[in-house]
Amino acid sequence: MITTPPVVTVDGPSGAGKGTLCRALAQRLGWHLLDSGALYRLLAWEALRRSLDLTQLAPLVSLATQLEVRFVMTVLGLQIIFEGQDVSQQLATEAVGSTASKIACLSPIRKALHQRQRAFCQPPGLIADGRDMGTVIFPEARAKIYLYASLEERASRRLRQLQSRSVNVKFEPLLGEMSERDQRDTQRLVAALAAAEGALLLDSTDLPIEQVIQLALNYVECRVISKGLAYTAPD
Ligand code: DC
DSSP states (O other), rough: OOOOEEEEEEEETTTTTTTHHHHHHHHHHEEEEEEEHHHHHHHHHHHHTTOOOOOOOOHHHHHOOOOEEEEETTTTEEEEEEETOOOOHHHHHHHHHHHHHHHHHHHHHHHHHHHHHHOOOOTEEEEEEEIIIIIOOOTTOOOEEEEEEEHHHHHHHHHHHHHHOOOOOOOHHHHHHHHHHHHHHHHHHHSOOOOTOEEEEEEOSOOOHHHHHHHHHHIIIIIIITTTTTOOOOO
């Protein structure tokens, strides 16, 4: 009998389609979802709102340990509920993403968020979306996916996403910001973005999202379900 909830990790750079894939996996499997980027974004957004000095670690770490956040899956997407309000739109800008990426380089911040992320692992299972899910937070995960796409394709997708939310952005500066963020996320000294050992590598540049979802579902079926590793509730 398997009493530890299984975890599927999905890591990769921004704009590769992780959010869509993870929501689809969580919905189809009926599992929980951790959007770890939202934790770093929320911390960045709240630090900016409070005008915290981002070079001062102690107030940032203290904020990281206090943030009360809930994720609610709706037909319209994932809502990030902070202090009773849905702040998903406020967190979606590239400016917040870029600040999140800067504070994510700080080891004490990552440590402060470590246990909080692990606590999302609840029955019957967890889909964990981020940069270090398979390498640092859930190294024991039975299924690990690394989802990526070319920078140009990811920037085009992000442009369409932001424009659909009436955010006014231009392609070239967005591409520059995303490239800078890629550099920071892959080069930092702690928990740098990298494919976990043995991860399924999925290039979504030319793949429709439905096909990405199907490939990932087949992989989870093969690594978890058909191996009898799905969660069984104790009697
Ligand atoms: O996935 P995202 O774009 O919402 O993440 C925003 C930033 O947060 C990302 O550029 C780097 C950081 N991040 C991280 O360092 N580790 C994670 N597990 C998730 C996000």
